[in-house]
Amino acid sequence: MRFARNLHLTGSRFVNRCKMATPVTAVLACALIAAGTAVCSYSGFGEYWRLFGLVCSVLGAVGVIWLGWYSLRLVEAITSIAQKIADSGSAERIENEKLNVIRYPLSIVKELTGTITQQLDSYSEHTAELEKHLEDLQIHFRLSQRQKSNTEAIIYSIRDAVIVIDESDRLSMANNAAARIFNFDLNNAQHKPIDELICNDQEDQARRQFVDFLLQGRRSKVRGARHEIVLNISESTEAKTFDCIVSCVYDHSEQVCGIVAVLHDITREKELSQMKNDFVSHVSHELKTPLASINAYSEMLLDDEAADEQMRKEFCSVIQNQAKRLNRLIEDILNISRIESGLIKIEKQPLSLTILIEEQYQMIKSYAEEKNIEVIRQKPIVFDQVYADKDMLSQVIVNLLSNAVKYTKSLGKVEVETQVNEIEKTVRLSVTDTGVGIPEDEVAHVFDKFYRVGANKSQAKGTGLGLNLVKQIIEKVHDGSVFVESKVGVGSTFGFELPLAAAVASAAS
Amino acid sequence: MTERKVLVVDDEIHIVHVVAIKLRNNGFKVISAENGAEAFQLACQEKPDIIVTDFQMPLMTGLQLVQKLRATEQTKDVPVIMLTARDFAVEDEQKENLRISEFISKPFSPKELLRSIEDVLYQRQLVTEKQ
Numbered sequence: 186m187r188f189a190r191n192l193h194l195t196g197s198r199f200v201n202r203c204k205m206a207t208p209v210t211a212v213l214a215c216a217l218i219a220a221g222t223a224v225c226s227y228s229g230f231g232e233y234w235r236l237f238g239l240v241c242s243v244l245g246a247v248g249v250i251w252l253g254w255y256s257l258r259l260v261e262a263i264t265s266i267a268q269k270i271a272d273s274g275s276a277e278r279i280e281n282e283k284l285n286v287i288r289y290p291l292s293i294v295k296e297l298t299g300t301i302t303q304q305l306d307s308y309s310e311h312t313a314e315l316e317k318h319l320e321d322l323q324i325h326f327r328l329s330q331r332q333k334s335n336t337e338a339i340i341y342s343i344r345d346a347v348i349v350i351d352e353s354d355r356l357s358m359a360n361n362a363a364a365r366i367f368n369f370d371l372n373n374a375q376h377k378p379i380d381e382l383i384c385n386d387q388e389d390q391a392r393r394q395f396v397d398f399l400l401q402g403r404r405s406k407v408r409g410a411r412h413e414i415v416l417n418i419s420e421s422t423e424a425k426t427f428d429c430i431v432s433c434v435y436d437h438s439e440q441v442c443g444i445v446a447v448l449h450d451i452t453r454e455k456e457l458s459q460m461k462n463d464f465v466s467h468v469s470h471e472l473k474t475p476l477a478s479i480n481a482y483s484e485m486l487l488d489d490e491a492a493d494e495q496m497r498k499e500f501c502s503v504i505q506n507q508a509k510r511l512n513r514l515i516e517d518i519l520n521i522s523r524i525e526s527g528l529i530k531i532e533k534q535p536l537s538l539t540i541l542i543e544e545q546y547q548m549i550k551s552y553a554e555e556k557n558i559e560v561i562r563q564k565p566i567v568f569d570q571v572y573a574d575k576d577m578l579s580q581v582i583v584n585l586l587s588n589a590v591k592y593t594k595s596l597g598k599v600e601v602e603t604q605v606n607e608i609e610k611t612v613r614l615s616v617t618d619t620g621v622g623i624p625e626d627e628v629a630h631v632f633d634k635f636y637r638v639g640a641n642k643s644q645a646k647g648t649g650l651g652l653n654l655v656k657q658i659i660e661k662v663h664d665g666s667v668f669v670e671s672k673v674g675v676g677s678t679f680g681f682e683l684p685l686a687a688a689v690a691s692a693a694s
Numbered sequence: 695m696t697e698r699k700v701l702v703v704d705d706e707i708h709i710v711h712v713v714a715i716k717l718r719n720n721g722f723k724v725i726s727a728e729n730g731a732e733a734f735q736l737a738c739q740e741k742p743d744i745i746v747t748d749f750q751m752p753l754m755t756g757l758q759l760v761q762k763l764r765a766t767e768q769t770k771d772v773p774v775i776m777l778t779a780r781d782f783a784v785e786d787e788q789k790e791n792l793r794i795s796e797f798i799s800k801p802f803s804p805k806e807l808l809r810s811i812e813d814v815l816y817q818r819q820l821v822t823e824k825q
Contacts, residue, residue: 470750473779474706477779477800477802479801480801481709481712481803482712484803485716485804490716490719490804503712507708
């Protein structure tokens with residue numbers, strides 16, 4: 186604006202002076218030409234007047250020619266200046282150049298060029314500032330791009346599924362986990378309607394509910410809402426449970442511009458929770474059963490319902506046995522807890538497995554005989570001594586023996602043997618039964634806490650703790666390993682491997 | 695008065711034993727079974743006046759036994775009292791559908807069980823007399 190004003194002022198002065206000089210010269214020249222011509226053409230004048238007229242004409246012509254030349258040079262000068270200004274491209278002062286033009290009105294030209302160059306300087310500075318600003322913006326843009334890429338990389342690598350939809354209910358962003366769960370192509374999913382992407386013409390009620398939940402969440406501008414969804418993932422047949430949390434995305438003007446949903450796989454937590462509930466329910470039942478006997482028989486004694494002294498003694502005996510049974514169950518639960526938390530007191534000593542087997546056989550002998558089950562104890566050739574806690578190892582052996590008898594039908598067979606591996610310096614104890622067997626898909630879980638084989642649950646009572654206790658004692662306390670082999674309808678072999686006492690002793694020394 | 699017959703079903707032998715003594719001491723005839731299958735057979739053969747059964751048993755649960763009883767012509771109307779040590783309640787709808795007269799939780803009092811049996815049989819008698 187200032188440039189235009191300055192230019193206008195300078196240009197006006199220049200033009201005004203030119204206006205003054207040029208018309209005067211032009212009028213003079215023309216007057217001379219006209220006078221000269223008139224004098225020459227008037228026959229009344231003498232020769233000298235005609236000569237004078239000719240000279241005036243010539244002078245006039247020269248004046249015109251000079252005017253033309255002057256105008257041309259002016260234009261040349263201005264053109265040259267403009268060219269030099271264009272070529273210089275910087276704040277170089279043009280007036281210092283020796284321009285090959287007439288001196289007058291060079292000062293006007295100087296003023297003009299001065300203004301132009303001044304303005305150009307200003308523009309150059311401004312351009313430099315803008316260039317610097319552009320560079321800063323580019324740097325910021327690159328930084329933002331990198332931050333965006335980093336954020337996207339984080340989101341893509343999260344195990345939980347993340348889905349972001351915009352205000353038009355179209356997919357704005359999703360990570361690999363989401364694409365896997367809902368089975369869509371991440372590369373082609375951007376800006377597709379979310380219900381088309383997720384429901385995908387399927388009749389799945391759960392997917393429909395999830396989409397409705399998302400859309401409802403966006404419309405109600407929810408800050409955070411939860412929903413549990415069970416989905417069948419396409420890559421496996423097992424249904425998985427997801428905990429979905431949705432939250433609206435707000436822009437700078439506090440308007441909802443979308444919704445973000447995070448789906449966390451809680452299948453395992455649900456399973457564990459269910460197992461825990463089952464366990465609590467089952468343990469409660471197991472604890473209440475002996476308590477029921479204790480309570481009932483105590484009442485009978487108090488109400489003098491026993492017919493005679495023998496019956497009274499029988500009642501007292503039942504109360505006592507049931508109290509012991511209750512105690513055993515509580516001990517089992519506590520032992521497992523203690524072993525897991527590392528609080529149990531361990532007293533290891535050299536022990537013969539064969540002797541322990543014999544001792545524990547006596548505990549289950551009557552139970553086996555009731556069911557007409559033969560329990561064969563093989564005697565090893567080599568001395569099978571291990572370095573272990575006696576109470577714990579006894580518990581392990583009695584658990585394995587009682588399980589074998591429990592899950593074997595009448596007239597079945599249980600075989601116990603130990604094998605020493607002198608090269609590996611280990612001993613292997615195995616208990617083989619001709620019982621119901623365990624399905625292939627459940628074999629891997631039999632040592633899990635609370636786990637009971639589904640098909641066998643109705644076959645016999647149990648807390649699901651016995652084998653877990655075996656595993657904890659052998660592996661955690663004695664650095665051994667447990668194993669199981671089984672076939673449904675044929676039977677099972679449960680056992681463990683422990684280092685020989687000699688090996689433990691030599692390792693210690 | 696005809697001796698009233700009670701079928702006691704529980705896989706815990708001590709429970710069966712104590713309930714049998716209490717009932718016999720109070721003029722009832724007692725037959726017993728250790729599992730649902732055995733109980734169903736006895737119910738069909740002996741036609742007890744009332745059945746006292748445990749909820750949780752191997753092979754066939756108490757509920758499954760009652761379902762079978764209600765589905766069989768000769769046992770569909772026999773009153774049932776259920777003993778349970780489970781910490782969850784059976785749904786009311788299920789109780790109504792299976793027409794289980796009463797649920798008694800373990801540990802239970804033999805005196806109270808006797809009272810419940812007598813109440814149920816009394817109610818049944820009133821209904822029969824009205825008809």
